[in-house]
Amino acid sequence: EVQLVESGGGLVKPGGSLRVSCEALRFTFSNAWMSWVRQAPGKGLEWVGRIRSKSDGGTIDYAAPVKGRFTISRDDSRNTLYLQMNSLKTEDTGVYYCITAGGGLWGQGTLVTVSS
């Protein structure tokens, strides 16, 4: 079964950093455009950013609230997507989902809590 498995969430203080990861299982990750989506507690879905496949240029787009603080990267040799989050704010708290960019496959999510 194809699957996305996130890890690395946790509790971090405001201003701190955290890296979450997403391992892709049983599909051709290197060809996939991938996105991160987050969901604050009790709220809707918010797109964080997207990375294209290397064959399509590997370029990255970010949502305005995270631009300059978050970095998306990929390691195709490890079938893994990353989200490096710096200068974290309390409003970054939520479940972070790794998804294929068209929304066809979602991970189970990993909870990031930013609190003092």
Added chain:
Amino acid sequence: DVVMTQSPLSLPVTLGQPASISCRSSQSLLSSDGNTYLSWLQQRPGQSPRRLIYKVSNRDSGVPDRFSGSGSGTDFTLKISRVEAEDVAIYYCMQTTHSSTFGQGTKLEIK
């Protein structure tokens, strides 16, 4: 940024009755490649979202045929022909033509 506006935000429906959710985008979702990248997602309580419909009207594998999508340009609709208890969820539209954005979500409940 493309703004996606869903209505209604709350949808009480009697079992066996139809339901309809509207999604409007602030600009056309027709891509330069001729496709319209509008999807519908279902998020049941306590679960990750799951895509039901892609490119306006194509059902994903395993999605019951009581779910259908339609629309073009900036106006889109998700219809459920006969609501079942398992359809209780929040439904989101999602566009991926211009980066990506989501609608606010529509909470479907049984009346």
